[in-house]
Amino acid sequence: MHYEGKIYRPWIESESLLIQTTIGCTHNTCTFCDMFREKKFRKRKLEDVLADIEEARTLYPYVGSIFLTDGNVMVLKTDYLLKVIQKIKETFPELTKISLYSSYNDLNRKSVEELKILKEAGLTMAYIGLESGDQHTLDFVEKGLDHDEIINGARKAKEAGIRTLASFIFGLGGKARSQEHIKATTDLLNIIQPEEIAPMALALQPGTTLEQQAKDGEFIQASPLQILEEEKYLIENMTFDTMYWGDHGNNITPMKGMFMESKDRFLTYLEHARNNHPEIHQETLRTFAW
């Protein structure tokens, strides 16, 4: 098995076997992210990936799910992805899930037919960084996405039957745009209706542009109370069923469950945190690097 550089996977995929197919992320400019900063994007040679899959079989008698790293693996050509997925399915017949990172624009660059072929071959899920529905915030953090691209990419995945998980960041609008950020994010989520969502509180990553902007006073972090209010607004105003992965370690009230069923329980937790969380009246939330 070969891995290059620091390897990231969603915390939800902690039990999955990781197969590296790309090195880095094609975008690599989001100001809050340092995941792949030291890597220049390239795809791995197909024969090397297939060899890793074979070697993994000799190491692991049972593999329930596989996550393809690094960043936006969905950018790879459909033929390449198909060969990787087919090899995985042949090699691990017991497997029930294959997932990867994608951007909404990776979905846009593929036809629904291509996505359906990938789905039928065995691709089950794409993890996508939405970050915010507020265009001003998306532009400020140099996400390189607009609403039409997000809505269109999400629609294509749905039409193809590929589940998506949209992750986004409480506090990404800072103190000044906390309300605009969460309102626009909630509105956009209500349109695209991902099958799963994963909100997490902003953690300034050391060495990132956003961290420097915070030091320079160009970005003022949202307070813990604002972050809690963002989550409360989201829970109160989401109108669709989804799996809610709000259990990231940086969140004020780590909680997960099926939404809508869990709506009242989530609101109770949030109210409890408002009254009892030790940091709720501090200026900034104590968070940990990814």
Ligand code: SF4
């Ligand atoms: S947030 Fe995602 S798209 Fe942006 S630089 Fe990081 S890995 Fe790449």
